[in-house]
Amino acid sequence: MNEQTDQTAPSVRPTVLLGVTGCIAAYKSCEILRGLQKAGVRVKVVMTEHATEFVGPTTFRALTHEPVAVGLFDDPSDPIHHISLAQEADVFLIAPCTANVMAKIANGIADDLLTTTALATTAPLMIAPAMNVRMYENVATMANRGKLELRGVEFVDAGEGYLACGDVGQGRLADVQDIVNAVLAKLGIVQDLEGVRVLVTAGPTVEPIDPVRYLTNASSGKMGYAVAEAAARRGAEVTLVSGPVAIEPPADARIVRVTTAREMMEACEEAFHTADIAICAAAVSDMRPVEAAPSKLKKGADDALLAEIKLVENPDILATLGAEKGKRTVVGFAAETDDVVENARKKLERKHADLIVANEVGYGKTFGKDDDTAVFVLPDEDVALPTMTKRQLAERILDQALAIHERK
Numbered sequence: 001m002n003e004q005t006d007q008t009a010p011s012v013r014p015t016v017l018l019g020v021t022g023c024i025a026a027y028k029s030c031e032i033l034r035g036l037q038k039a040g041v042r043v044k045v046v047m048t049e050h051a052t053e054f055v056g057p058t059t060f061r062a063l064t065h066e067p068v069a070v071g072l073f074d075d076p077s078d079p080i081h082h083i084s085l086a087q088e089a090d091v092f093l094i095a096p097c098t099a100n101v102m103a104k105i106a107n108g109i110a111d112d113l114l115t116t117t118a119l120a121t122t123a124p125l126m127i128a129p130a131m132n133v134r135m136y137e138n139v140a141t142m143a144n145r146g147k148l149e150l151r152g153v154e155f156v157d158a159g160e161g162y163l164a165c166g167d168v169g170q171g172r173l174a175d176v177q178d179i180v181n182a183v184l185a186k187l188g189i190v191q192d193l194e195g196v197r198v199l200v201t202a203g204p205t206v207e208p209i210d211p212v213r214y215l216t217n218a219s220s221g222k223m224g225y226a227v228a229e230a231a232a233r234r235g236a237e238v239t240l241v242s243g244p245v246a247i248e249p250p251a252d253a254r255i256v257r258v259t260t261a262r263e264m265m266e267a268c269e270e271a272f273h274t275a276d277i278a279i280c281a282a283a284v285s286d287m288r289p290v291e292a293a294p295s296k297l298k299k300g301a302d303d304a305l306l307a308e309i310k311l312v313e314n315p316d317i318l319a320t321l322g323a324e325k326g327k328r329t330v331v332g333f334a335a336e337t338d339d340v341v342e343n344a345r346k347k348l349e350r351k352h353a354d355l356i357v358a359n360e361v362g363y364g365k366t367f368g369k370d371d372d373t374a375v376f377v378l379p380d381e382d383v384a385l386p387t388m389t390k391r392q393l394a395e396r397i398l399d400q401a402l403a404i405h406e407r408k
Contacts, residue, residue, distance in 0.1 A: 022050025133169030194235030203243030322352030
């Protein structure tokens with residue numbers, strides 16, 4: 001049976017401090033926030049008082065699950081709030097940024113929490129301005145922008161078009177995705193799977209013997225979830241077909257919950273029609289009882305049935321997808337107790353996969369561990385990887401799968 005292993009606890013995520021100022025485009029800050037979160041970024045929000053007239057702090061608090069900072073003295077537990085916020089940020093993005101706030105920062109004025117934090121931070125400062133075209137083109141605004149650029153502040157230029165006031169010209173907030181991409185580039189986060197559709201299977205399948213007993217595999221599903229999370233963070237459109245697990249799925253993945261191997265097969269065949277890459281990390285039960293008993297089999301009364309449970313073979317999901325793949329890329333896993341690479345290579349050929357991720361399992365090995373040691377088995381080579389976290393392994397799997405896909 002193909003069993004897959006645990007993922008480690010999440011590593012420290014980069015933090016973006018999102019500054020929101022009093023502009024009609026403030027509602028787009030919610031979209032910027034979600035775009036950053038999709039890429040795995042932690043977002044904290046600091047607002048001006050005027051910004052709260054357009055979007056309430058409760059909205060950002062619900063989206064970030066973090067306190068939202070507005071006033072200099074609104075957190076009694078942190079008497080120097082602007083310093084703690086400034087120190088947390090890996091990037092400080094102000095979007096939208098009004099002409100007034102831009103002028104304050106350019107001239108070192110710090111009269112509210114947002115501008116005080118901007119003066120205190122050593123993180124890269126990025127500004128996405130939004131204002132009336134006349135205000136945007138005003139010589140004072142241009143002079144303030146010039147000052148900020150000389151100090152290393154990066155701008156995501158305002159776009160042109162129809163403005164809220166009715167004027168037409170430059171001044172509208174830049175496209176949300178352009179802002180997100182600029183911040184991710186500053187953080188060094190790659191979105192190389194944008195536009196790629198990835199199918200991931202995860203977790204065990206459960207095959208009922210009776211209403212209280214079942215056959216399954218020793219799989220938490222965390223490896224598959226790590227792959228799905230990493231793929232979504234890198235911009236992929238992810239479908240996660242999951243057996244029963246106790247893990248929260250990635251927020252931006254489409255989740256299909258299944259129980260048995262046959263249910264997983266049906267869900268995979270449907271999703272595979274539109275997939276570019278399939279990564280089969282689920283621990284699918286090879287066999288299932290011919291027939292599940294309608295009521296609990298009891299010791300003493302049903303000893304004969306309990307002593308001999310007749311089994312039948314389950315559908316082979318990896319082999320089915322491999323046979324149908326065409327130009328699509330299919331990745332499988334091989335959890336072996338001996339002859340790891342040799343058995344994985346046989347599986348690669350037998351299942352028509354493009355890559356098998358092989359690892360050694362057994363008592364005290366792999367299951368429940370925070371790291372893993374794997375070998376990539378490819379048609380023309382074996383690549384032994386050093387011991388690494390499950391999250392790191394997920395990234396390496398995606399790197400290899402994307403490289404294979406791009407060569408097809």
